[in-house]
Amino acid sequence: MGMFPGGLRMWADARTVDAVAVTNETTAAVRAVSISKRYGSGGSTVTALDGVSVAFERGRFTVIVGPSGSGKSTLLHCLAGLDSPDAGEIYLGATPLRRLGDRQLTRLRRERIGFVFQSYNLVPMLTAGENITLPLRLGGRTPDREWTDRVVSAVGLTDRLSHRPSELSGGQQQRVAVARALVTRPDVVVADEPTGNLDSVAGTDLLRFLRRCADEFGQTVIVVTHDPDAASYADRVVFLSDGRVVDDLTAPTAELVRAGVRRTGAPA
Ligand code: ADP
Numbered sequence: 001m002g003m004f005p006g007g008l009r010m011w012a013d014a015r016t017v018d019a020v021a022v023t024n025e026t027t028a029a030v031r032a033v034s035i036s037k038r039y040g041s042g043g044s045t046v047t048a049l050d051g052v053s054v055a056f057e058r059g060r061f062t063v064i065v066g067p068s069g070s071g072k073s074t075l076l077h078c079l080a081g082l083d084s085p086d087a088g089e090i091y092l093g094a095t096p097l098r099r100l101g102d103r104q105l106t107r108l109r110r111e112r113i114g115f116v117f118q119s120y121n122l123v124p125m126l127t128a129g130e131n132i133t134l135p136l137r138l139g140g141r142t143p144d145r146e147w148t149d150r151v152v153s154a155v156g157l158t159d160r161l162s163h164r165p166s167e168l169s170g171g172q173q174q175r176v177a178v179a180r181a182l183v184t185r186p187d188v189v190v191a192d193e194p195t196g197n198l199d200s201v202a203g204t205d206l207l208r209f210l211r212r213c214a215d216e217f218g219q220t221v222i223v224v225t226h227d228p229d230a231a232s233y234a235d236r237v238v239f240l241s242d243g244r245v246v247d248d249l250t251a252p253t254a255e256l257v258r259a260g261v262r263r264t265g266a267p268a
Contacts, residue, residue, distance in 0.1 A: 028091070029188045029220035030079050031055035035088030037074050037243075048074040049085065050243035056188065061214040061221040063231040063252075065261060066240030072224040073192055075240065079222065080113050080190045081105050092187055110139050114181025116191035120173045122165040122180075128172075129161035132179045139184075148183055154216070155179045155209060171202030178209060188220040189213065195230060207233040231257040239264045 037049040048071045056062055056079075064072050077083035078090055081097050090097045092112060100108060115121075122131045132152065133143045152158055155175040165173050174194060181189045191210070195203035211233045213219040223230065231237045232254040239247035241264045249256060 027057050028055040028093075029058045030090070030092050030222075032075065032079060032085075033089045033091070035075075035078055035085035035090065037071075037078065037083070037085045047243050049078070051088070052240075052243070052245055053088075054238055054245055054248075056220060056222055058220050059214055059218040060235045061211055061233065062223070062236045062238060063234040064222065064224045064238045064240060065226065065228065065231055065257065066264060068226070070240040070264075071243040072240055074243075076190050076192055076222065076224045079188070080115065081109050107139070110135050111184055112187045114184065114186040114189040116174070116177050116181050116189065116194045118193040118196040120165070120170075120177045120197075122173055122176055124165055127162050127164055128157060128168065128176045131165070131176055132157075132161075132183055135180060135184050141184075143183070147185065151179045151182045154212065169202070170198050171205060174198060174202070174206055175209065178206070178213075182213065182217070182219065186219075188222060191221070191223045193225055194223060195225065195227065203227075203230075228257040228261050229254050 032052050032054050035049055035052050036047070039046045039048055052071070052075060064075065066072050074083065078085050081090070081092070084098065092108065095108070097105065097108075123134065126134065129152075133148060136143045152161065155178060157172065157175055157179060160168060160172060165176070168176065174197075178189075178194075181191075189210075194210075195206055198206060207230055210221050210223065214221050214235070223234070225231065231252050234252060235250065237249045237252045237257055237260065238245055239249070239260050246264050247260050249260060
């Protein structure tokens with residue numbers, strides 16, 4: 001189990017370690033195999049990722065934490081096909097991303113990955129309802145009415161569908177973004193600091209909803225955050241430091257996550 005750092009046994013009992021260890025290519029929704037990524041050239045090179053191997057089991061909610069600059073966003077972007085590693089491979093299910101051309105990659109991002117960004121990224125001219133079904137329309141697909149209704153009602157937006165983003169609160173806008181991410185039933189939903197612009201009540205609501213996505217829809221969810229409390233909603237926490245996975249914790253509590261964050265040097 002080379003991909004799980006020795007520290008894991010300090011954090012979890014043997015049964016939990018075994019449960020983590022069964023994550024392999026047959027059950028992983030997405031996985032990184034020995035990926036590295038450097039920015040810059042010559043003397044000013046920055047190693048953002050340094051040989052990261054990590055697999056994300058289907059239907060689980062995982063949080064990636066670590067200090068600023070530890071490579072969290074770079075890892076998330078590589079997993080979601082927004083960026084490509086210099087070395088190593090990303091598999092979305094059985095699909096290795098490196099072999100895909102630009103058009104195939106664009107299609108894969110639209111159909112198999114749901115994105116949630118800190119800044120919501122909604123189209124201001126479109127209503128909430130139109131924003132939600134946008135990925136389907138761009139792909140020339142007719143929205144599955146039953147699924148769309150279920151997603152919209154789960155995020156509590158049924159009576160807001162005709163509103164434009166500017167007429168919605170931050171929390172509501174982010175829920176539109178999550179509904180948009182879910183509407184294609186993607187292999188994985190990735191979220192980069194999704195609660196970063198929300199107040200604590202709206203942030204907690206959003207994390208509870210992402211939790212429900214895993215529990216009720218079997219949705220694989222991966223969230224990058226610097227918030228140890230956010231981590232306590234997850235099934236698993238992956239700790240990054242200096243571009244490496246330095247710890248990996250299942251069934252986290254906020255207390256354990258804070259202890260891990262202290263050990264890895266992330267801002268608490
Ligand atoms: P985190 O999300 O944990 O804050 P990032 O993945 O954003 O970390 O960044 C990891 C490292 O890579 C940092 O040192 C950052 O400055 C560097 N980096 C990220 N993106 C770029 C880029 N486009 N150009 C140059 N350096 C970058």
